[in-house]
Amino acid sequence: MIETLKQSDRSTGAKRDVVAGGIVVAAILLFVGTGSTVMQAVVNTMIGIGGGPDRALAAAMVLNVALILFGWRRYEDLNREIRERTEAEQRARYLADTDPLTGFLNRRSLLATGQQQIAKAIADKRHVALFLLDLDHFKTVNDIHGHAAGDRVLQVAAERMSAILPPNATKARLGGDEFVAMLAFEPSARATIDALAAELVAALETSVTHDAQQIRIGASLGIALADDASVTMETMVRQADIAMYNCKDEGRNRFCWFEPGMEMAVQVRNQIETGIREGMPRGEFVPHFEPQVDIASGRLVGFEMLMRWESLEYGMIPPERFIPVAEESGLIGELSLQVIRHAMEIAKSWDPSILLAVNISPQQLKDPWFSQKLTKLLVEVGFPASQLEVEITESSLFENLPLVRSIVTSLKNQGVSLSLDDFGTGYSSLSHLRALPFDRIKIDRSFVAAMRGSPDAQAIVVAIVRLGESLAMPITAEGVEDEATAIELTRLGCAKGQGWYFGRAASAADTERLLADRGLLRTSMLPPTSPDTGSDTGGAEPLRKTA
CATH class of the missing domain: 3.30.70.270 (Reverse transcriptase/Diguanylate cyclase domain)
Structure with missing residues (x-):
């Protein structure tokens, strides 16, 4: 409809231009015909011959002059209109084809x-x-x-x-x-x-x-x-x-x-992302719990929550398969809080001496409202803040240190403990450890696993332990897989450890049985028919890797 109106306007304008052009041409012809007669009569009058030009012819000549001037003005207007229209079309074409911010094509x-x-x-x-x-x-x-x-x-x-x-x-x-x-x-x-x-x-x-x-x-x-x-x-x-x-x-x-193989990888990634979106409301993502112990005594002191995906379609999917996809797709925040809520509900039945440690994705530390979201979760579940430890990877500190400082300070003020995870693999400096209110340092499992065969790895572990002592920050070692490593860490003064030697990550049900065996469930949470669990041991029996 709009295009039809535009064509109609152009058609009407063209007709007007044709009429105006015809009038101008006629005026010029008439001027040629009348101008010579009138001008000759004027000249004769000036030299005393004749009675002057015919009035009708003189009026016609003046009218012809006016029409010629009108035609010239219309010609100039047409030229200006053509120039403006051409420039407008060029601008419109440029805007239609070009990104205005960079000047590149769109x-x-x-x-x-x-x-x-x-x-x-x-x-x-x-x-x-x-x-x-x-x-x-x-x-x-x-x-x-x-x-x-x-x-x-x-x-x-x-x-x-x-x-x-x-x-x-x-x-x-x-x-x-x-x-x-x-x-x-x-x-x-x-x-x-x-x-x-x-x-x-x-x-x-x-x-x-x-x-x-x-x-x-x-x-x-x-x-x-x-x-x-x-x-x-x-x-x-x-x-x-x-x-x-x-x-x-x-x-x-x-x-x-x-490369052709990349296309298949993208399809798999899309399947995983779709599975995450569909699995979250179905409750397919559940917490598992890896024991943390006092290395010297073997006493159970806490659990690190690890996320697992029990997919109805694909079965058990390890976190290294789906967590990167969740981070890239922006789903990690909602997914993490959902599983943390589940873990808190489970951990409410634990003895108050048992800490729940949760990992926080670097993506979540970009959310200015993260500390408020986690605090709200603690209140809604009724889980004690003093029983929660938040683990933050050191690489997260370099995205936006002021925002991270604000988040960790807010959590610390609520009574939550803070642990610097994967220490030694990123770029933390002493200034960050002093500026941020961390309670604990965790040595990355790669150093712990390599320390028996690598003097360099052992030197790094020793340096981190001594650093923790100087800053009054206890050290947790990840990846403890054998007795010799546990003994060496004890000798070095490392306080806590976790790894296969002490037990693998287990489901909520298996974790509850482990705690019940050690008398580390709240009495009010125990079923009425539960036998005596020997709570006088205080959970002092060491955890060991099972065959």
Whole structure:
């Protein structure tokens, strides 16, 4: 309808222009015919010959002059209108094809022109590489520094790409923090494409300055190849996207080419994400509990909650399969709190001396409301804050230290204990240990497992134990798998340990039986028919690895 009206307006304007043009042409012809007669009569009058020009002819000439002036003015108006319309169409075409923030092509324009570029390159016996580049942790930039900072990061990323890519490369922003670059190359020059990709990743690793703040960014870059005319733009973008996500799975801040096996991995990942979304309301995610003991006496002092997925469709799925997917998809926060609630409900029946330790994902520490959510959970369940220990990996401290400090301080004020997990694998400094109110340090299992055969690993363990002593922070060792390791850790002064030597992670039912055997269940929670469990032992019997 709108297009019909526009065509009608153009048709009416064209008719007016034709009429105006006809009037002007007629006026010029009449002027030629009347002008000479009138002007001759005027001249004769001036030299005393004749009685002056005919009034009717003089009026006609004046009218002709007015019509000619009108025509000239209309001609100028038409020229100006054509120029303005042409400029408006060019602006509209630019806005329709271009991302206004970066000046790159947008998705629609890329898909429209990319296929032609592929066809031309293949006809010239050349290949086409498509880079799909995604900025790492860009959502965190917006959340922490604001959208103005996010826009600045995108503009800087576009500027750095333009400075590195050759002038003939096609550059586009697909949306959000995803960029695409296309360039044709000789089949023998694939190493050049690798060098360009590596240079792009390195350039985007450099921090961006905004409002006197240094914003750290990085990039994951996937590359797809078109080596025959049958490859479509949609296929190339999808393949590059798959390769890019493979880079993220391998640690981010790198590039890789698409390989056919990656597509299967994406399908598996999508199945896992769908399974998580469907399994959460069905209660398929349950807590298991790994014992923590006092190494010197073998006394049970707590449990670390470990998440397990008892899928109705796929069976038991280990956490290393689904937790990375939950983190990438943004489901980890809701999933973690759901399982922590379940664990608290179970741990309410434990003796108050038994701590419940829960791991917190780095993604959850980006949520400014996390401490309030966990505090609300404690109140709703009725679980004592003093019986809860929150474990935070040291790599989480570098995402946004002020926010992490606010969260851990709030939890500490509620009476929750705090443990720095996986110590030695990240980049913690003494200033962080002093600035944040941690109660305990956990040595990563990789050092504990290697300490018997590696003097370097043993030296690291000794250094961490001594560091804990100097800061008055007890040490927990993970991955204790044999008696010799337990004895050595005791000699070094390590307070707590966990690992297969003391017992594997067990279900809630098995954990309850273990606690009942040691008299470590609240009396009010015991069933009426429970036999005497020998509570006078105080749970002092050491836990040992079973055959």
